Amino acid sequence: MEYFLELFLGGLTRGSIYALIALGYTMVYGIIQLINFAHGEIYMIGAFTALIVANVLTLNGMQGIAVLVIAAVAALVWSSAYGYTVEKIAYKPLRDAPRLSPLISAIGMSIFLQNYVLLAQTSDFVSFPSLIPDFAFMDPVAHIMSSAELVIVATTVVVMILLNLLIKYTRMGKAMRATAQDKTMAVLSGVNVNRVISTTFVIGSALAAVGGVLIASHIGQINFFIGFIAGIKAFTAAVLGGIGSIPGAALGGLVLGLTESFATGYVSSDYEDVFAFVLLVLILIFRPAGILGRSTTQKV
Amino acid sequence: MKNKNPIVQSLLISLWFVFLTFPVMVIRVNTVEDVVEWRWWNMLWVAVGAFLLSFLWRYLLARKARGPRAGSMPIAQRIAGNRKLLVPFLAGLAAFVVVFPLLFSAYQVNIMITALIYVVLGLGLNIVVGLAGLLDLGYVAFYAVGAYSYALLNHHFGLGFWLAIPVGMAMGALFGILLGIPVLRLRGDYLAIVTLGFGEIIRLVLENWNAFSFGPSGIANIPRPGLFGIELSLHQATIYLYYLMIALVLFTVFVVNRLQNSRLGRSWLALKEDDIACQAMGIDRMKTKLAAFALGATWAGMVGVIFAAKTTFINPASFTLWESIIILSIVVFGGMGSITGVILGALVLILLPEYLRAFSEYRMILFGATMVLMMVFRPQGLIANVRRRYEYHGPDEEPQAERA
Amino acid sequence: MEPVLDVHQLTMNFGGLRALDSVDLDVRPKEIVALIGPNGAGKTTFFNCITGIYEPTGGDVFAARPGGARKARLNGLKPNQVTEKGLARTFQNIRLFPNMTALENVMIGRHCRTSSGIVGAIFRGPRTRREERETVARSHELLEKVDLAEYVNELASNLPYGAQRRLEIARALATEPFLLLLDEPAAGMNPQETLELDELITRIRDEEGISILLIEHDMKLVMSLSDRIFVMDYGRKIAEGSPEQIRVNPEVIKAYLGEEAV
Ligand SMILES: Nc1ncnc2c1ncn2[C@@H]1O[C@H](COP(=O)(O)OP(=O)(O)O)[C@@H](O)[C@H]1O
Ligand SMILES: [Mg+2]
Numbered sequence: 001m002e003y004f005l006e007l008f009l010g011g012l013t014r015g016s017i018y019a020l021i022a023l024g025y026t027m028v029y030g031i032i033q034l035i036n037f038a039h040g041e042i043y044m045i046g047a048f049t050a051l052i053v054a055n056v057l058t059l060n061g062m063q064g065i066a067v068l069v070i071a072a073v074a075a076l077v078w079s080s081a082y083g084y085t086v087e088k089i090a091y092k093p094l095r096d097a098p099r100l101s102p103l104i105s106a107i108g109m110s111i112f113l114q115n116y117v118l119l120a121q122t123s124d125f126v127s128f129p130s131l132i133p134d135f136a137f138m139d140p141v142a143h144i145m146s147s148a149e150l151v152i153v154a155t156t157v158v159v160m161i162l163l164n165l166l167i168k169y170t171r172m173g174k175a176m177r178a179t180a181q182d183k184t185m186a187v188l189s190g191v192n193v194n195r196v197i198s199t200t201f202v203i204g205s206a207l208a209a210v211g212g213v214l215i216a217s218h219i220g221q222i223n224f225f226i227g228f229i230a231g232i233k234a235f236t237a238a239v240l241g242g243i244g245s246i247p248g249a250a251l252g253g254l255v256l257g258l259t260e261s262f263a264t265g266y267v268s269s270d271y272e273d274v275f276a277f278v279l280l281v282l283i284l285i286f287r288p289a290g291i292l293g294r295s296t297t298q299k300v
Numbered sequence: 301m302k303n304k305n306p307i308v309q310s311l312l313i314s315l316w317f318v319f320l321t322f323p324v325m326v327i328r329v330n331t332v333e334d335v336v337e338w339r340w341w342n343m344l345w346v347a348v349g350a351f352l353l354s355f356l357w358r359y360l361l362a363r364k365a366r367g368p369r370a371g372s373m374p375i376a377q378r379i380a381g382n383r384k385l386l387v388p389f390l391a392g393l394a395a396f397v398v399v400f401p402l403l404f405s406a407y408q409v410n411i412m413i414t415a416l417i418y419v420v421l422g423l424g425l426n427i428v429v430g431l432a433g434l435l436d437l438g439y440v441a442f443y444a445v446g447a448y449s450y451a452l453l454n455h456h457f458g459l460g461f462w463l464a465i466p467v468g469m470a471m472g473a474l475f476g477i478l479l480g481i482p483v484l485r486l487r488g489d490y491l492a493i494v495t496l497g498f499g500e501i502i503r504l505v506l507e508n509w510n511a512f513s514f515g516p517s518g519i520a521n522i523p524r525p526g527l528f529g530i531e532l533s534l535h536q537a538t539i540y541l542y543y544l545m546i547a548l549v550l551f552t553v554f555v556v557n558r559l560q561n562s563r564l565g566r567s568w569l570a571l572k573e574d575d576i577a578c579q580a581m582g583i584d585r586m587k588t589k590l591a592a593f594a595l596g597a598t599w600a601g602m603v604g605v606i607f608a609a610k611t612t613f614i615n616p617a618s619f620t621l622w623e624s625i626i627i628l629s630i631v632v633f634g635g636m637g638s639i640t641g642v643i644l645g646a647l648v649l650i651l652l653p654e655y656l657r658a659f660s661e662y663r664m665i666l667f668g669a670t671m672v673l674m675m676v677f678r679p680q681g682l683i684a685n686v687r688r689r690y691e692y693h694g695p696d697e698e699p700q701a702e703r704a
Numbered sequence: 705m706e707p708v709l710d711v712h713q714l715t716m717n718f719g720g721l722r723a724l725d726s727v728d729l730d731v732r733p734k735e736i737v738a739l740i741g742p743n744g745a746g747k748t749t750f751f752n753c754i755t756g757i758y759e760p761t762g763g764d765v766f767a768a769r770p771g772g773a774r775k776a777r778l779n780g781l782k783p784n785q786v787t788e789k790g791l792a793r794t795f796q797n798i799r800l801f802p803n804m805t806a807l808e809n810v811m812i813g814r815h816c817r818t819s820s821g822i823v824g825a826i827f828r829g830p831r832t833r834r835e836e837r838e839t840v841a842r843s844h845e846l847l848e849k850v851d852l853a854e855y856v857n858e859l860a861s862n863l864p865y866g867a868q869r870r871l872e873i874a875r876a877l878a879t880e881p882f883l884l885l886l887d888e889p890a891a892g893m894n895p896q897e898t899l900e901l902d903e904l905i906t907r908i909r910d911e912e913g914i915s916i917l918l919i920e921h922d923m924k925l926v927m928s929l930s931d932r933i934f935v936m937d938y939g940r941k942i943a944e945g946s947p948e949q950i951r952v953n954p955e956v957i958k959a960y961l962g963e964e965a966v
Binding site: 033034035045048049051052053055056059074078081082085089090093094097098099100101102103104105107108109110111112113114115116117118119120121122126127228232235236239270271273274276277278280281284285288300 | 316317319320321323324325327328329331334335336342361429433435437482483485486487488489490492493494496497498500501504505508572576621625628632636661662664665667668669670671672673674675676679
Binding site: 294296297300 | 718719748752757758759795
């Protein structure tokens, strides 16, 4: 029972991270129908930025929660900046190109960013300082759920709620929904689509950065390649939930996280990464619209 | 960006990139010795680089917006269109290709064989991506299937190279069809990510299923291609393989060319242009896509066998995602759909890093950048696909595919 | 005579919107039938449901080649299977293959009546060559029929608007249909072109001996061409009859001109 609970909470933690990254995929896909392959790299850069900033601060004698906060903010800022720039360079010039073009451009961008970090930083795994403190009140349950896991799940919940509010109630949120529904109509009713797209990339990137910082601090090491696998899995989560749907991303992340946790726990850990792919293939075959997605008929 | 003065604009862009790249480019923490390196020079490079490149970027964008200049024909087309140039050019090329292994060292010939392997892989993927417009990011999986088919069947049953070729092709086709049937019904962009996942699954299985694939340690002592049972020295075997590869390239070019100008090739093109109209005209979308996907996989399977025979040793490390990316870069860089383009693309992208060792470290980052830049500025690739169109000249004449 | 197309109670829902509501319609051999109605009435949706592009929510579609085999049920068939059965269509917003020549566009239409595959493509044996020759010859004939021979080697996207519409008709004819579905074939044509279209459609019916179902807004064209007319509004069929009957039908006048006109 305890093992089950441990796996469940582990799955919840994984799922939270996948959900945070999946949001970026889903939002971008909802608005420009592009799989932003570089999104995983944005997450990786978020983690690296946090690592660099945290290390510089710690080496200068700073300690405690302040390091976490500053590092997280830095990750947020820079990830967003990268997301914004990537869109301007690799996707914006291709708005009217055939569908294959932005997709190839996205893959190119993903490879570019991976190797950029590899060359500018290192190809090795680097250890990430554990920035999340151990809370005393978690001691009794520490053997099944660590403080870090609690922080990850809690942060994810808060972020999700904030995002939902933003999309429901702000002007920008409404513009985003309008653009996702019908770009031409949105333009006609005065929405600045370029701004909406940029904002979508910025928000998605910021969410990925949050995920990056949390998971890096939890797992304790990162390298330039972490974005790739995480990216595919988060995309799987997005598709699972129903691409384009924000609650779908959360749900998909959760389902994927739990599936992986139980599958590695009870079946085999050699094939940890295979489960996600298999799930992805299965969902695409049997329910391509995802759990929460509605299947629509393309207008002809 | 409101300011229209290009210098001010470029300065702003330069500033932005300095900010953007600051943590990653300037700071590096050595966690072993706990010291921070501040690499301020990098900041300068970024600033100057971004400033200059932003001019180039704007210039290229403007040039693209203007469209192709009238009257300017690309070199390749000019050569191809002019018999007086084409014939001597082809003759010279053929002569060079034939004498190449006699003039150069075995080392050079080996590199050329590698490049030729990529030429064929590129042409194979070109069927899928260039002709049928299906983005396959797991192409290497079929390559691995071919290579392991030969290696394993040889290891267990002593299957020879020449028999392994059709077996590798069949295995590639089989895997292509098995994967294709479920995923080709999906939207194009899903196909990209599913094939990506599939490529990784195959690699992970090869790495972890020791009993089947011998895991990461791989399979050694795979025989080289045989020549009527004659014993060949290493050098002779290399030369033999070189000519084999040349023959294979010619065969592949012939096949791709035939496919392009066929009923099937036309339906691929139509499917790329408008898949709804295409179906309404009676074309089975699934079958048409599957034909391309399976053909691509067949070729990868075949080249996999040759690769195993060339290196005589294979392990999962030869079949990573990067291989798929390299092959895709070749197709994108050379020109999707263009046979000459893909051949040239493979030679440039494989030979250049071999000879410019200093630059091999930057290989992948340049591949990534190439893909983005090609899509933004020259989506048709190095050599645009000069598609042959059916020219109608009269009722009794043999229909002729001619260069447009 | 047995109808070539027999539609029963066809219904199509998009989420909450009922775009087609129990529509009945039939087309007989060599008949020209018009489907009219205000914008958004569901006419294009009707075509899409028949040709397998949408899957209808309810109802049945039967079709039979005149003098041919039994009636076939078309529901649940894919668009290409419907075309193979002998129904071909054009699109309201022209969907040609823009980077293919006029001839190649029509050749695509021949696809489902030819058979050479991978092996044929690679070896290009006598059978494949003959098939290709016939494809070209037949496609060219069709271009001549719709009066586009002058554009044979021109890219579809370079053709004038009216010519593009006619090219779509030629492409559809290449699939050897017994029923041709035309979605607003005269849209965007000038009066001269419309007149020629009128003549072309009649000629196709007479020469090819096929039935034609067309959606059209140009009343003059509809009245002069049609043997029978079906009228739709808000997804429902509100009238059917000869042009004379439709002209004076109060329901139709109301749908077209609004309440006050009655
Ligand atoms: N794929 C679709 N999804 C949702 N609504 C659709 C779709 N296709 C058509 N509609 C709706 O169905 C109604 C009928 O449209 P349509 O058949 O195009 O009308 P018509 O051709 O008579 O002008 C319209 O309200 C249209 O918005
Ligand atoms: Mg319509």
